[in-house]
Amino acid sequence: MGNDALDMLPLYYKILFPSKLFVRWLSYSESDETYFKRRELSFTLAGDIYLRYQSFPDDTELVKALLSKLPVKIDIGAVFNKEPRDNRKTMDVLIPLERELIFDIDMDDYDDIRTCCKGPEICKNCWRFIVIAAKILNAALIEDFGFKNILWVYSGRRGIHGWICDKRARRLTTEARSAIVDYLSLIEGGEFKSKRVTLPANKNLHPSITRALDIIEKEFEDFMVKDQKIFDTVESASKIVDLCTDPELKTSLRNKVLKTPHRTGLERWKCLEKAVELHVKERNYTRTHARYFLDEIKLQLCYPRLDVNVSRGINHLLKAPFCVHPKTHRVCVPVDIANIKKFDPFTVPTIDQLLSQIDAHDALQPEEKDNKESYAKTDLAQSIGLFRKFVVLCEKEAIMQRSSEQRSTESLTW
Amino acid sequence: MEFGSTPKRSKLDSGHVNVAHEDFSDDLPFYSFPPTGKIDLIEVDDMVNERLSILEVFEELKISEIGQSKNLADHLGTIRERLKQIESKFGDNFITTLHARTLGAHNTLKKDARRRDQISHFLLRLYFCHPQEKKTWFVNRETELLRYRLLEETVGKAATNALSGQKNDSSVVAQMILKNNLNYEPIHLGNSDYDRDLRRKASFNNLFVTNDDKSPFYRILFEDALDVVRMRKAYLQDGYAYVSTHDMISLICTKFRQELNTALSRLNMRRSDEEHRLLPIINNIYLKKIASARKLKADASGKLKEVVTPDMIDNLALEHFPPCMESIHLNLRKNHHIKYGGRLHYGLFLKGIGLSLEDAVKFFRDEFIQKLAPEKFDKEYRYGIRYNYGKEGKKVDFSPYGCEKIINSTPGVGDAHGCPFKHFDWTNLKKFLVRKGVGDEVLQNIESLVEEKNYSKACGIYFTVRHPSHQISDEGITHPNTFYAESRKALQRNPKREDLILEDEIDHFTGSFLPEEETLNQDLLKLLKFLKLLKLLNQWIQAKWNRNLHQLIQTSLQSKNLL
Numbered sequence: 001m002g003n004d005a006l007d008m009l010p011l012y013y014k015i016l017f018p019s020k021l022f023v024r025w026l027s028y029s030e031s032d033e034t035y036f037k038r039r040e041l042s043f044t045l046a047g048d049i050y051l052r053y054q055s056f057p058d059d060t061e062l063v064k065a066l067l068s069k070l071p072v073k074i075d076i077g078a079v080f081n082k083e084p085r086d087n088r089k090t091m092d093v094l095i096p097l098e099r100e101l102i103f104d105i106d107m108d109d110y111d112d113i114r115t116c117c118k119g120p121e122i123c124k125n126c127w128r129f130i131v132i133a134a135k136i137l138n139a140a141l142i143e144d145f146g147f148k149n150i151l152w153v154y155s156g157r158r159g160i161h162g163w164i165c166d167k168r169a170r171r172l173t174t175e176a177r178s179a180i181v182d183y184l185s186l187i188e189g190g191e192f193k194s195k196r197v198t199l200p201a202n203k204n205l206h207p208s209i210t211r212a213l214d215i216i217e218k219e220f221e222d223f224m225v226k227d228q229k230i231f232d233t234v235e236s237a238s239k240i241v242d243l244c245t246d247p248e249l250k251t252s253l254r255n256k257v258l259k260t261p262h263r264t265g266l267e268r269w270k271c272l273e274k275a276v277e278l279h280v281k282e283r284n285y286t287r288t289h290a291r292y293f294l295d296e297i298k299l300q301l302c303y304p305r306l307d308v309n310v311s312r313g314i315n316h317l318l319k320a321p322f323c324v325h326p327k328t329h330r331v332c333v334p335v336d337i338a339n340i341k342k343f344d345p346f347t348v349p350t351i352d353q354l355l356s357q358i359d360a361h362d363a364l365q366p367e368e369k370d371n372k373e374s375y376a377k378t379d380l381a382q383s384i385g386l387f388r389k390f391v392v393l394c395e396k397e398a399i400m401q402r403s404s405e406q407r408s409t410e411s412l413t414w
Numbered sequence: 415m416e417f418g419s420t421p422k423r424s425k426l427d428s429g430h431v432n433v434a435h436e437d438f439s440d441d442l443p444f445y446s447f448p449p450t451g452k453i454d455l456i457e458v459d460d461m462v463n464e465r466l467s468i469l470e471v472f473e474e475l476k477i478s479e480i481g482q483s484k485n486l487a488d489h490l491g492t493i494r495e496r497l498k499q500i501e502s503k504f505g506d507n508f509i510t511t512l513h514a515r516t517l518g519a520h521n522t523l524k525k526d527a528r529r530r531d532q533i534s535h536f537l538l539r540l541y542f543c544h545p546q547e548k549k550t551w552f553v554n555r556e557t558e559l560l561r562y563r564l565l566e567e568t569v570g571k572a573a574t575n576a577l578s579g580q581k582n583d584s585s586v587v588a589q590m591i592l593k594n595n596l597n598y599e600p601i602h603l604g605n606s607d608y609d610r611d612l613r614r615k616a617s618f619n620n621l622f623v624t625n626d627d628k629s630p631f632y633r634i635l636f637e638d639a640l641d642v643v644r645m646r647k648a649y650l651q652d653g654y655a656y657v658s659t660h661d662m663i664s665l666i667c668t669k670f671r672q673e674l675n676t677a678l679s680r681l682n683m684r685r686s687d688e689e690h691r692l693l694p695i696i697n698n699i700y701l702k703k704i705a706s707a708r709k710l711k712a713d714a715s716g717k718l719k720e721v722v723t724p725d726m727i728d729n730l731a732l733e734h735f736p737p738c739m740e741s742i743h744l745n746l747r748k749n750h751h752i753k754y755g756g757r758l759h760y761g762l763f764l765k766g767i768g769l770s771l772e773d774a775v776k777f778f779r780d781e782f783i784q785k786l787a788p789e790k791f792d793k794e795y796r797y798g799i800r801y802n803y804g805k806e807g808k809k810v811d812f813s814p815y816g817c818e819k820i821i822n823s824t825p826g827v828g829d830a831h832g833c834p835f836k837h838f839d840w841t842n843l844k845k846f847l848v849r850k851g852v853g854d855e856v857l858q859n860i861e862s863l864v865e866e867k868n869y870s871k872a873c874g875i876y877f878t879v880r881h882p883s884h885q886i887s888d889e890g891i892t893h894p895n896t897f898y899a900e901s902r903k904a905l906q907r908n909p910k911r912e913d914l915i916l917e918d919e920i921d922h923f924t925g926s927f928l929p930e931e932e933t934l935n936q937d938l939l940k941l942l943k944f945l946k947l948l949k950l951l952n953q954w955i956q957a958k959w960n961r962n963l964h965q966l967i968q969t970s971l972q973s974k975n976l977l
Contacts, residue, residue, distance in 0.1 A: 048793070109827045145636060146653025168653070172637070179640040183650075188824045192741070192838040196827075204618040206646045305827055309754060 005329050006046060006070070008351050013066040015374040016354060017322055018384050023059040025391045026076070028165070029398035038097075040077030040084045042317055043069055052077075053084035053094075072326045075317035079170075096315040101147075101169040101177060103162035104318065105133045106155070109305035115228050115236070120327075122158040122345065125227050130160050131340050132219060133304035136212045137162060138337050140184060144208055149394050151387075152335040154348060156325025160335065161318055165394050167401065174314055181311045183208075186303045195243045197300045199292040213295055216302040221266065224301055231265035231272075234258050240297060241272070246290040249279045321387065324351045333383035334390065349379040440528065441512050442563055442586065444594040444670060448536045449529075455695070458537060460503040462696050465534035466703045467500045468509055472558040473704075474889075477565065486569060493562055504530060509559075513566055540688055541696040543678040551704075553678070557671045564590070564663045587662050588630075596669060598638075598662070600630035616649040616656035632657045634665070641668055722768040724777040730767070733905070736873060736897035737834040737846060738820055739763050745830035750785040755823060756830040757795070759815055761802045766814035766895040771803040816893045821869055835860075835869040852879050873897065881905075 013019075027036040036056075043051040043065075051069070056062040066074075077084075078096035087094050107114070107122055107130065114126045134152055141147045141164055151163040172180070186209070189196045199205060205213075224230050231237045238258050244250040257272045276293050310316050323332045329350035335343050349357075361377035362369045368377070375384050475493050477486075500507045504526065511517070511527035518524075535556070542552035567586040591598050603609040616631050639655040641664045642648040648655040657665065685693070722730065731743040742760040746752045752760065757778070764774055778799055782791045797806050804811035817833065825832040834843055840861065847857060856879055863872040874890030877897060884904035891897045 048789075050793075112827065143652070144650035146651075168637075175640055176637050179644040182644040182824075183646055185824065185826075188826065189832075189837055192834070192842040193825075194839050207615045207618055207649055208646070308824075308826065 005324065005326075005351055006072070008355055009070050009072070009324070010067055011355060012324060012351050013063065013070070015358075016378070016380060017063075017066065018375065018387060019059045019063045019066070021384065021388055021391055022320070022322065023056075023062060025165075025387075025394065028167070028170075029395040031402065034083070035079060037083050038081070039079050040317075041320070042075040042077055043071035044073040044075070045069060046072055053087055055083045055085045072324070074320040074323050076320045077317050078315050098170045099314050099316075101164040101172055101180065102311055102316070102318050103137060103164075104155075104307040104310040105130055105137075105160050105162075105304055106307060107158035109307070113228075113230075113301055115230065120158065124344070124346070127158075127345055128219065128223050128227070129302070130158075131343075132216060132223075132302050134160050134162065134335075134337065134340055136215050137184065137304050139211055139215065140208050143211070144183075145180065149390070149397060150337070151321070151390050152337050152340070153321045154330075154333050154335050154343070154345060155319065156323065156330050156332045156348075157328050158345075161332075163318075163321075167397065172314075174312065177314070178312045181306065181308050184304070185306055185308060186212075186299055187305050194239070195245065195296070195300070197296045197303070198245075199296055199299075201289050201291040205292070205295070209295075209299070212303060213298060216298045220298055220302065221269065224298075225265050225269045229265055230301070231268040234261060237265075237268050237272075243297065243300070244290060244293055246279075246288060246293075249276065249288075249290045249293070252279070322383075331380065331383070333380070334386045336386055354378045354380055440593070441524075442560075442567065442590060443528075443532055443535075444590070445532065445535050445674070446594060449532050453533060458692065459695060459699065461530055461534040462537055462541075462699050463703070464500070464502045464504070464507055464530065465538055466699060467502075468497065468507060469538075469552075469555040469559060470704060471496045471500070472555045472562070477558055477561050486565070490562070490565055490569060494566070508534075509563070513563075537692065537696065539674075539678060539681055540685060541693060541700065543682040543685055549675070549678050553671055553674050556674060557667050560670055561663060561667045564666065568660060568663070587659050587666070590666060591632075591662065596666065598632045598634055598665070600659075601633045601656075602630055612651075612656070615651075617658070618649060619647060619658065630659060632659075632662055639665055641665060720768045721770070722764070722773075724769070724773050724780070727764070727769075727777065730898075734898050734901040736891065736894045737850075737876065738832065739894050739898075741834055741838075741846065742830045746781055750781050752830045753828055754798070755825060755832075757798055758802070759820060759823070759831040761799055762812055762814040763894055763898075765802060765812075767898055771800065771805065774799050774803070814893070814895050817870055817873070817891060820894070833869050833873075835864050835872045836867075840864070847876065850876075850880070852876065877901070 023036055026039055036058075039055060040052070041054045041056070041062075043054055045051065051071075054065065056065065076099075078099040081095045081097055082090065082092065084094060107126065110126065110129050111118065114129065116123050116125045138150060138152070141150055141162075147164050147166045147169055149165040149169075151165060153161045153163065155161055187196045199209070229236070230240065238254070241250065241253045241257055244253060253272060253275055256275050257268050263271075273294060276290060280288055280291055280293075310318065319332060321332055321334055324330070325332065329352060330345075330348045331351065331354070333348055357378040358374055375381055471493060475489070475496065477489065477493070494513075497507065497509050500510075502508070505511075505523075506514075506527075508527035508530045511523055512531065514524075538552060542548045564587065588600065590596075603613045613631075633654050634657055636643050636650060636653055636655045639648065639657055642655055642657055642661050643650065647661050648657045650656075727743070728747075731740050735743060739760060742752060742756050745756070746760070761774060761778075764777070765771075769777065775796060778795060779788070779791050782795060800806045801808075802812055820831070821833045821836050823832055825837055834846060838846070843860075843864070844857060847860065852860070856875060860872045860875055863869075863875065868890070870890035870892055872890070874886055877886055877891060877900065878884075881901060881904035884900065886900055
């Protein structure tokens with residue numbers, strides 16, 4: 001983090017960081033009051049110094065620590081069997097018990113297919129990969145797994161984090177997390193495999209894959225063909241054609257799609273689409289490996305690419321919402337998944353902008369200077385509003401669950 | 415002996431084990447309740463022998479590994495044949511008897527087989543509840559056995575029934591669930607639009623669903639159906655998995671595995687009761703049957719008591735590493751980095767061939783710091799290497815991964831690990847094999863094996879190309895460290911190969927270092943250099959003698975090149 005931003009951190013933690021809400025969130029209205037106290041928070045200080053196993057009794061202590069240590073990054077870990085900071089005080093081992101189910105989608109994993117930028121760069125164009133991925137994951141988590149409390153958070157530069165906070169999700173075992181991740185992973189194969197999605201031709205598609213395809217379908221032409229220009233050159237188009245495993249179809253595709261240099265990308269794609277459809281139809285659908293070739297292309301290019309190790313472990317750290325990204329200075333704000341299409345990572349406020357917004361507001365409306373929350377004077381207001389809504393949602397779940405449990409025990413005593 | 419949970423033991427005259435109460439009504443038991451009663455010690459011996467022979471079959475022929483492939487029926491057939499060959503003092507072994515379709519449920523032969531099945535299972539529990547390694551072996555084999563028996567009752571029967579025109583009978587599974595309180599309730603879908611839609615989605619796995627297909631689905635919390643969730647075998651809705659009767663088999667097996675594990679842990683606390691009586695008997699049989707067979711295998715995967723140092727790895731990689739490890743190695747050398755999975759697979763492999771922890775840290779560090787700051791390596795990667803050697807975290811001395819694990823791994827974007835025969839595209843695999851000197855005919859052979867998903871065999875063929883005169887087992891390669899060990903042995907036994915290379919190398923010696931040249935033994939290299947120098951010196955003296963200036967310049971140039 002540059003020195004300027006580092007200088008601004010004390011003020012940010014003091015007047016902007018929603019520490020009360022943050023602690024309320026991680027307390028989940030659990031009847032066990034030690035729930036938040038047993039949560040590991042980990043700080044990264046300037047100069048890459050890691051402080052693991054921090055834990056706090058309440059938001060006052062948290063803010064105190066934030067102000068004295070000024071972490072450039074805060075990570076959230078698991079809820080343990082005892083307060084992590086007391087680890088050395090007692091003899092019993094520190095065991096992670098619960099944590100949210102988390103997902104990390106990072107542009108890094110799309111480097112081999114995006115054509116607009118490379119490395120840490122992103123643009124509005126390739127951000128769409130992330131949007132599609134988040135939509136597909138969100139739908140699966142809600143419709144298939146029945147989760148309700150999902151918080152999506154911009155990672156500050158070129159990715160997005162998903163926090164699944166339902167009680168049921170927090171209590172998942174490592175095996176269950178692993179199974180969920182496998183269920184949600186379609187892209188496989190490492191450095192030496194160019195065809196990374198293979199769907200069994202002798203079976204119907206799993207309903208969750210069909211749903212993912214429906215989501216991709218809406219964007220594919222506009223996004224992959226027009227914006228990402230994957231069929232614009234013969235060279236890039238031939239990479240796609242080469243994925244075909246049916247030798248006969250591959251030869252015919254080479255002739256039809258690649259041998260005509262003066263074509264637009266869209267024309268090439270349409271031509272490929274038609275040729276494959278015809279081929280499959282002629283062979284009565286099931287009698288060819290190429291049955292799902294078009295779907296395989298779409299999935300390989302647009303299906304979410306997960307960092308699986310993040311989601312599998314119960315003890316993995318993930319950056320907390322409302323951190324300030326050390327390089328971009330942007331705040332890691334929650335994203336409204338219903339309107340994720342409208343979310344623009346380039347308009348996410350930086351710490352610099354936020355502080356000057358406060359000054360500007362105070363200059364304009366001096367009467368509000370001391371009787372309005374600082375965040376309300378800035379672009380952060382909306383994000384914090386979103387976050388508050390989410391926290392309330394989580395708390396409602398806890399209360400509902402408790403009252404239904406109570407009812408059932410009452411009826412038992414009857 | 416008491417099989418039950420009551421701690422008190424009846425007083426016995428020697429030579430008898432108590433088995434009194436018998437309820438052997440089940441062909442397919444879940445072994446929830448141990449039998450009680452008396453049996454002869456000689457019978458104990460025979461029963462243990464019989465069951466161990468049966469379990470041993472599943473050491474080689476694992477069903478869970480072939481997954482959903484079409485060959486399931488064939489695979490079951492192979493197991494069936496193997497099981498039939500097992501001899502038992504009681505005539506046919508109990509599995510064969512229990513699956514004999516011609517015998518009625520109340521047949522005495524069947525009754526006896528059920529009894530043997532139950533008693534032998536509980537006898538072995540006693541022996542296998544400790545230590546962890548034995549426990550794992552037993553639980554895995556028993557689970558496989560149960561899986562086989564359930565499949566045999568459904569898939570196997572369906573196949574024979576299809577021939578005779580009978581209807582498929584999946585009620586075995588339903589009964590099993592009912593009888594053993596497995597708490598899975600089938601749902602019956604009616605004719606409402608919602609139900610029909612649900613049925614259509616839930617039966618996506620089945621290409622041709624007919625409307626009158628009324629076989630039930632089980633509605634199960636997804637947390638209780640992880641196996642089918644993981645494989646995407648069931649339709650999920652709102653947190654529930656809709657599992658077909660057929661897929662319930664894997665769920666039952668998982669449940670069985672869990673219960674057996676807990677039961678064994680509980681039993682372990684009381685096994686001292688039998689320390690001097692039953693355990694020695696079983697131990698003897700076990701050592702004779704299983705351990706000796708396994709020792710042979712272990713020797714083959716050979717812990718060579720050899721020390722490997724970082725400077726040797728390049729040479730070893732090219733000559734002796736299996737393709738999976740060689741490709742990780744090349745990747746590491748090329749990119750100066752490999753991702754987590756690669757570090758895990760490769761790190762453990764290197765440990766297995768004799769690279770010490772210090773050397774492993776040095777080896778990875780030297781490579782990684784070409785691209786990143788040394789402090790970053792120390793902070794982020796050193797831990798993982800020390801973890802492999804059991805010095806961090808769980809502090810377990812991990813063994814190198816076998817082919818099964820490597821084949822079943824799922825390398826993601828940018829990952830270098832995995833089984834080349836499975837995870838490479840054919841073009842990349844071909845490139846690799848051609849570079850290693852695999853000819854066209856063998857390539858075709860390997861390609862068809864890869865298509866059959868017989869990766870171990872494919873790797874075995876590759877091994878034979880590398881070492882034509884060295885015999886390996888028929889199943890092919892099952893562990894990368896076995897590949898390495900065998901490859902080393904092959905070279906020791908058959909050094910001709912080296913001679914060939916040597917001849918070759920001498921001719922090319924002044925050229926740039928070809929990869930093959932690195933296979934030379936270091937000492938030999940030194941000797942060669944020395945000889946070459948002598949030769950050059952000799953030439954140089956001659957040249958000087960002839961006062962042929964032209965030649966003089968040439969040779970000195972040559973010598974520069976060499977040094």
